[in-house]
Amino acid sequence: xxxxxxxxxxxxxxxxxxxxxxTIPKGQSFGLVGNNGAGKTTLFNILLDLIRPTTGKITNxxxxxxxxxxxxxxxxxxxxxxxxIGYLTPEEYFEFVGDLRGMNKADVTAFxxxxxxxxxxxxxxxxxxxRDLSKGNQKKAGIVAALMGAPQVVVLDEPFANxxxxxxxxxxxxxxxxxxxxxxxLLVSSHDLSHVTEVCDRIVVLxxxxxxxxxxxxxxxxxxxxxxxxV
Amino acid sequence: xISHFLKLEWKQFFRSAAFGKSIGIKxxxxxxxxxxxxxxxxxxxxAFYGLKKFFxxxxxLVVVNAFLLYAIIGDLIFRYLMQQLPVMHIQPFLTLxxxxxxxxxxxxxxxxxxxxxxxxxxxxxxxxLVLIKEGYAVPGVLGWCALMMLLIQSVNFLxxxxxxxxxxxxxxFVLLIGFFLTQHYQLFDLPGTLGKGFDFVYRDPIYSLLGxxxxxxxxxxxxxQLRSLIYLDEAVSQKVKEANTVDLSWTEKFGxxxxxxxxxxxxxxxxxRTKTVFLMSFLFLFYGLIFYTMDAYKxxxxxxxxxxxxVTGGFTLNYGQFxxxxxxxxxxxxxxxxxxxxxxLESKWFLMVAMTTLLYILSFPYxxxxxxxxxMITAGAIFNIGxxxxxxxxxxxxxxxxxxxxxxxxxxxxxxxxxxxxxxIPLMLFPMxxxxxxxxxxxxNSGFVVVAAVGITSLLLKNYAMNFIEKKxxxxxxxxxxxxxxxx
Numbered sequence: 003x004x005x006x007x008x009x010x011x012x013x014x015x016x017x018x019x020x021x022x023x024x025t026i027p028k029g030q031s032f033g034l035v036g037n038n039g040a041g042k043t044t045l046f047n048i049l050l051d052l053i054r055p056t057t058g059k060i061t062n063x064x065x066x067x068x069x070x071x072x073x074x075x076x077x078x079x080x081x082x083x084x085x086x087i088g089y090l091t092p093e094e095y096f097e098f099v100g101d102l103r104g105m106n107k108a109d110v111t112a113f114x115x116x117x118x119x120x121x122x123x124x125x126x127x128x129x130x131x132x133r134d135l136s137k138g139n140q141k142k143a144g145i146v147a148a149l150m151g152a153p154q155v156v157v158l159d160e161p162f163a164n165x166x167x168x169x170x171x172x173x174x175x176x177x178x179x180x181x182x183x184x185x186x187x188l189l190v191s192s193h194d195l196s197h198v199t200e201v202c203d204r205i206v207v208l209x210x211x212x213x214x215x216x217x218x219x220x221x222x223x224x225x226x227x228x229x230x231x232x233v
Numbered sequence: 234x235i236s237h238f239l240k241l242e243w244k245q246f247f248r249s250a251a252f253g254k255s256i257g258i259k260x261x262x263x264x265x266x267x268x269x270x271x272x273x274x275x276x277x278x279x280a281f282y283g284l285k286k287f288f289x290x291x292x293x294l295v296v297v298n299a300f301l302l303y304a305i306i307g308d309l310i311f312r313y314l315m316q317q318l319p320v321m322h323i324q325p326f327l328t329l330x331x332x333x334x335x336x337x338x339x340x341x342x343x344x345x346x347x348x349x350x351x352x353x354x355x356x357x358x359x360x361x362l363v364l365i366k367e368g369y370a371v372p373g374v375l376g377w378c379a380l381m382m383l384l385i386q387s388v389n390f391l392x393x394x395x396x397x398x399x400x401x402x403x404x405x406f407v408l409l410i411g412f413f414l415t416q417h418y419q420l421f422d423l424p425g426t427l428g429k430g431f432d433f434v435y436r437d438p439i440y441s442l443l444g445x446x447x448x449x450x451x452x453x454x455x456x457x458q459l460r461s462l463i464y465l466d467e468a469v470s471q472k473v474k475e476a477n478t479v480d481l482s483w484t485e486k487f488g489x490x491x492x493x494x495x496x497x498x499x500x501x502x503x504x505x506r507t508k509t510v511f512l513m514s515f516l517f518l519f520y521g522l523i524f525y526t527m528d529a530y531k532x533x534x535x536x537x538x539x540x541x542x543x544v545t546g547g548f549t550l551n552y553g554q555f556x557x558x559x560x561x562x563x564x565x566x567x568x569x570x571x572x573x574x575x576x577x578l579e580s581k582w583f584l585m586v587a588m589t590t591l592l593y594i595l596s597f598p599y600x601x602x603x604x605x606x607x608x609m610i611t612a613g614a615i616f617n618i619g620x621x622x623x624x625x626x627x628x629x630x631x632x633x634x635x636x637x638x639x640x641x642x643x644x645x646x647x648x649x650x651x652x653x654x655x656x657x658i659p660l661m662l663f664p665m666x667x668x669x670x671x672x673x674x675x676x677x678n679s680g681f682v683v684v685a686a687v688g689i690t691s692l693l694l695k696n697y698a699m700n701f702i703e704k705k706x707x708x709x710x711x712x713x714x715x716x717x718x719x720x721x
């Protein structure tokens with residue numbers, strides 16, 4: 003589904019990302035871990051054609067992301083709060099994203115209703131603008147918006163950060179169900195090793211822009227990651 | 234302790250967003266500040282002689298004193314609307330080992346040096362100097378001047394006490410009008426009576442100490458109030474406004490562009506700065522009144538053309554020049570969504586055209602000044618709709634400065650770069666020049682016709698121009714994402 007081919011990004015002389023090849027098959031849930039500055043967000047930004055790589059290319063479902071924009075139709079993403087429009091209420095934001103993703107008002111309402119439990123009564127009908135919500139609640143809204151319009155690829159940068167424990171558990175369930183029938187390709191990055199190992203079939207560890215580990219998740223994975231990171 | 238706070242103030246001042254601005258804006262803002270100061274200085278120096286001229290039989294100091302009450306209440310109303318105690322930035326100190334009393338003193342003393350307090354000094358001090366020069370008793374003038382400074386400070390602290398209170402504002406307003414009416418109909422002259430008190434202070438300056446007593450009492454009240462309120466859920470809390478949702482489904486008839494139009498309307502209405510731009514554009518309607526009524530411009534047709542462009546162009550110019558920086562906060566998100574860039578641009582275009590049309594309709598009363606003026610406004614409106622809207626969209630692709638919508642409205646120059654200065658040439662000077670050339674060398678009516686014709690031609694070429702503009706935006710996408718991502 004997604005092929006990362008010789009992607010590198012340099013700022014002046016500093017190399018922040020240098021990935022040879024990663025192929026992510028359809029339906030895989032792919033986890034990206036690494037310390038701060040490892041290049042996780044840079045990689046996602048290149049995948050979403052928000053920054054240009056210095057070398058290499060990424061294809062998303064046979065669409066080369068920086069030459070055609072067709073990938074946008076089947077890719078949903080949430081990177082950070084800058085993906086939210088602060089002066090809209092969550093309802094209006096969902097309506098806006100729904101409009102862009104070809105959903106009518108009824109579709110949007112029906113879709114949002116499925117996330118009632120996840121929202122925990124803190125998002126809908128609160129008469130608050132997104133900019134006035136707490137970080138955790140902003141994240142909830144952003145994640146759900148990324149899932150709108152039946153995307154085939156979902157990209158989430160640090161989805162667990164800032165969420166309360168209950169919501170983290172609910173999010174894990176949602177993400178697992180998402181990839182249950184192997185139709186949707188999920189890419190997440192996280193600093194929480196136990197969450198990623200639980201959600202993802204495959205985990206790639208980045209360090210200073212380079213892939214240092216590429217693991218099929220098994221029962222031993224968490225142990226392996228913990229020993230890698232405890233230096 | 235105080236030196237710590239002073240150091241922080243120093244850093245805050247020199248590292249503030251205002252100082253990070255480009256040199257051009259710094260100079261411009263510097264000039265504006267100097268202009269204000271000069272105005273007050275001029276008033277301070279000129280007031281004495283002016284009053285002497287208009288009321289030769291009266292003592293200027295007595296005249297000033299008789300009106301001081303209005304100045305004080307007016308000042309209070311102005312402050313009520315504009316000035317707030319700078320409480321938010323003490324949040325980081327609350328958990329540090331600093332005594333809360335010191336934090337409160339710091340906040341209160343800091344407010345003493347605010348713009349609102351300094352400005353008045355530029356009037357009272359020169360006025361006092363002139364008084365001394367004109368042979369008034371030095372101790373008396375000094376006492377009077379000291380009292381004025383103490384009163385400014387007292388008003389400063391009085392404002393913080395009543396600021397949260399809506400009825401206080403009403404009372405102030407009623408008082409102001411009440412004083413005026415009772416004085417006007419000679420029922421009871423409180424401002425005058427109080428003025429006599431000020432005269433008395435001049436004769437016996439020791440009584441200016443009463444001002445000090447008033448100030449200390451007000452300071453103490455402020456201190457007590459704030460000291461009990463510096464908790465995150467009291468004074469140091471950010472106010473969250475309740476969202477007001479208005480049904481915008483009427484925009485749906487615009488088809489694909491509708492989601493963006495809805496968004497833009499909300500953008501304008503829910504953010505301070507854009508709201509200011511929107512409301513200001515109605516003020517621009519009156520721009521013509523200045524030019525059309527002044528004899529100096531009667532014969533300078535290009536200047537009148539210039540004014541006419543402004544009458545209908547207020548919104549297009551002020552909103553258009555910052556496209557797409559208004560959306561800079563969520564630009565990344567927009568760029569990861571699937572839509573034709575054209576839709577985004579069309580929505581902005583639609584807004585500019587709709588507003589210009591509305592402003593044009595509202596400008597019909599200018600017919601009073603004759604058909605020539607009205608023809609000029611019409612030509613200007615056509616030019617704004619046809620040429621300026623498209624040109625501003627194109628110029629917008631050069632915007633590389635982020636705008637933070639949560640920051641305040643008036644006087645906020647965030648997002649201003651070289652683009653904003655360069656675009657003035659084609660936007661304003663080009664039609665003026667065009668008008669002047671044809672008016673001078675071809676004949677009177679040709680001026681209007683040509684300016685309007687440029688507008689209409691641009692409108693006819695809109696599709697072609699839009700293609701071109703769209704390509705430019707797509708080409709510059711990465712540079713814009715990068716620039717808009719940076720905090721300014």
